[in-house]
Amino acid sequence: MPELPEVEGVVNALKPQVTGKTIKQVKISETVYHSHSLGKQTIIKGSLPDLLADALMDMRIEAVERRSKYIYFHVMKASNSYILVNHLGMSGAWFYVTHRDEITEAKFHRHIHVELLLDDGHWLIYSDIRRFGELRLIQQLSDYPPLLALAPEPFDQDAKAYFLKACELRKFKDKEIKAVIMDSHALCGCGNIYATEALFRMKINPGRKTSQLSGVEKEQLFETIVAVLTESIAFGGSSISDYRNINGEAGSMQNRLQMYGMNICPMCYTNTTQKIIAGRNSYYCPNCQK
DNA sequence: CGCATCCTCCGGTTGC
């Protein structure tokens, strides 16, 4: 499940391979067509598959950017600019290959949904096992308002102040701190894995109410999240379940995680506790995290 | 109009 560091890795791998390339052919899977015929917006959002395919034809990819856990492909066609917005969901993955059979992992090969032929002869392929991902073509961010509501990038100057202010809002202050740091309207890019790790490093119980943290704790927690995200980017992200970068490589941050998925606390050897917070399984050490 | 509470989307994985 890709979080900010994993998406960062994907974007950094995509950049040199697709920047400046033009889309010359678009293929969309029968599965996507079929779901759309039933009225669902499977993977392709805000458009019918054929309309998206037509629109993408002859578009030139000007730049690739990560924003929160989204990938923005900045594209141009006939002097009009657009953004192809992509979210990998639980299991989305991009591949840059000369033939789709180069995708050797069966579960990725079996769930190829969008194939873009570039003018360098390579295929840029989107595979998505569970189809939770998203592709949406817009002209500007305001065409899809949820993108305007995202908190600043955690590495931006104003992100910490934005987060601290969000903690004071009525809708956040009485929530569990873990739910708040995983909410992209308070702080973006932090999912279950890195929220779990940051809270463990800070020795904060994920179930504590946000208003019960001191100002210093909230500030240090924010800094710890940034540190964990930064460390993960440096180690290529965490390859848990379906995450691969576009070269099919796995990251190594999963080997550095101290609490996510652990049954025993690495600090005190107490059995860890699992609790559902904000709908997601949360590991913590009942002894270390208060 | 704020907010809280479901609901939805999926197939690989897990557990019985």
Place this chain on the structure above:
DNA sequence: TGCAACCGGAGGATG
């Protein structure tokens, strides 16, 4: 060996 339950980002509908 088979099969049902389970899991999860995040927007959207509902109350």
